[in-house]
Amino acid sequence: MIDVIVTGDVLKTIAKALVALVSEARFHFKDEGMHSRAVDPANVAMVIVDVPSESFEAYSAEEDVIGVDVNRIYDISKTIKSKELVEIKVEESTMTIKFGSVQYSVQLIDPSAIRKEPKVPNLELPAKIVMDAGEFKKVIQAADKISDHVVFRSDDTGFYIEAEGDVDKIEFHMSESELIEFNKASARSMFSVEYLKEFVKIAGSGDILTIYLGTNYPVRLIFDVCDGKAKVEYILAPRIEE
């Protein structure tokens, strides 16, 4: 039996984070909180969602794994206000989502019918950049207007995001003093904007983003969202220039 209460923003964020890559996911409920991870059908990106039990207004959950139609949850979550309290109950094969005077009953999916979850990899990525997630979101949205790929680059002068279109060019630069944390390591990789623009949808101004970057290697983007109540990590494979 699972019976938890959470604010609307957390549920919205979890659903939005997952629908960026998949339509179905397994949710693991444990004493320490809720966890989910999935990889997109093209194996280009992975999402890892964690909501610690302290982030719930109330948390009573036996250790369990449920299969969730995240598109459905995402649709429902759109009607919930951010500060509204949502009660999520799981009994047998049904999840009930209750907020205000509305109660949705959603049929669960057999977790074994959902694609095998990825292992969380141990990546050695030299550069660490911590910055405002809202700022990152703005650059990605601007880059999307002119190109389908961006280059993330870091060296001792700062962190750069570069996009080049047919005629336009965008260069974003933040020096060490403008970043929240920066280790000045050198790294450079190119990524698809198609994916990044989906990832940044969960980010708001004031949220913190930690980037771990390597050279021609996957990037880790860790978003601390909903006032630190939830952590969403994306791992995205690079595009390689031969």
Add this chain to the structure above:
Amino acid sequence: MKVFSEVEERLKDIERDIKKCKKCNLWKVKTNYVPGEGNENAEVFFIGEAPGKEEDKQGRPFVGNAGKLLNELLKKIGLRREDVFIGNVLKCRPPNNRDPKPEEIEACSPYLLRQLNVIKPKVIVCLGRHSTSFIFDLFDIPFRGISRERGNVKKVRVWNRVVYILPTYHPAAALYKPQLKEDLEEDFKKIGEILRRKKVSLLDFGIE
């Protein structure tokens, strides 16, 4: 005995159909049909307008002076003629190299479409305004004239993936106006850039 792949067989079928075509009046004035030629696994498909004098004589596309320039441009981006596929919107030479008539394009273009559907290239390079306007029309892209469109890569979804369309000048245009050669070189560089871009999956890094 040479064994042909399925794609080669399908291209040969199209070629056979072209060589007996009488859908418009150009077959009466041509010397040879020019079906097009190249690599059946080509990632790049070049589309010209129609055969010229030399092409008509030899039955092969881009073998005259414009062809020499095309070969040179390909070489600069590390490609050879054998790596790409080269065809024209019209498979027969219009008399005195006049512009193709709309009814000729309508009659002949299904052959080109069949070739594209067999090769399924990653990049379609339109050489000149006639092939650009034909391809743009096919994908509902508004065409504003070749000098405005050249070098602007368009992305379309076809064959279940993204295909890039690159309009540029016809190499013959650069023979008359040498200053266009630089533009052509610049546009050809984009072909190289598109081909070099490679999407990688997490599996390539041992993540599963």
